[in-house]
Amino acid sequence: MKQIGKTSLVLSLSAGLIFCSAAASVAAQDPSASLFPPNAEAGKCYAKVLIPAKFKKVTEEILKREAGEKVEVIPAVYEWIEKKVVVKEPSEKIEIIPATYKTVEEKVEVVPATYKLEATKPVYETVKVKVVDKPARTAWKKGNGLLDKIDHATGDIMCLVNIPATYKTLKKQVLKTPATVKKVEIPAQFKTIKKRVVDKPAEVRKISIPAEYKTIKVKTLVSPAKEVRTPIKEERQVVTKLVKESDEQMSWQPVLCDTNMTKDVIQKIQQALANQGFDPGPADGALGSGTMKALDQFQRKNGLATGGLTYESLNALKIFVK
Secondary structure, X not given: OEEOOEEEEEEEEOOEEEEEEOOOOHHHHOOOOOOOOOOOOOOOEEEEEXXXXXXXXXXXXXXXXXXEEEEEEEOOEEEEEEEEEEEEOOEEEEEXXXXXXXXXXXXXXXXXXXXXXXXXXXXXXXXXXXXXXXXXXXXXXXXXXXXXXXXXXXXXXXXXXXXXXXXXXXXXXXXXXXXXXXEEEEOOEEEEEEEEEEEEOOEEEEEEEOOEEEEEEEEEEEEOOXXXXXXXXXXXXXXXXXXXXXXXXXXXXXXXXXXOOOHHHHHXXXXXXXXXXXXXXXXXXXXXXXHHHHHHHHHHHOOOOEOOOEHHHHHHOOOOOO
């Protein structure tokens, strides 16, 4: 778009609004016009880009281990002494007159009564559950209004819209009938046997036998075990954590546009992105969607402003353009 005495070019690059000044910036003529970059320089292009939040590292001392006590156990001390002990108690010797026996029949239990447990398997059914796939969020979108552009002193309308959450349906199994256990009685089993029983008990005669002694070494306690408690001081540690210094914000920044964008520069950008592990597509010198997608991924990974080919991003790719 041309205008007498000055040339202004407004491009939409990625998500940012680009403003190019050839002779003099309209924003310089009207500082109150916030739709244009302040303090713009002639011959440079500017875009409104998203500057990510800034963080700084801070150190903090935390308690690593509380104060306590070290407990050391000193074992007991023993010594060996000789001691006379009874190795065989006094007893009586019995002379036995053998008993007489007879054979009888008897019904005995060979397998006692018991029970067994019979289990039934649980029954499950499949149900559908609705879960959140993507949470609700907000995003900037270009809007349309009743305002007309007058000498480029007015800009596009940007709307912060709510994007509702999306859901997906999952299947899962739930218990319909739990497992049960049934107790089944098993009766005892008996058997008739013949056994030999005393018909006439034996007769005995008791003879006294004195005790027997033996001298042995016995381990006796000299001093009991004891514990020694030693206080332990608390231990502290210095840790490093990230603290937010500023939130993300929209800001005008110098960008690459058709004034200083050549096929050679675009090829360098594509090659540099590929070297960093981002796929811009073929290095054909054309600024397509693949190149802009790879550039956006590079900017987000490195905490750079997104929304255009900023000089900050070019410097990070080690590409220097005047």
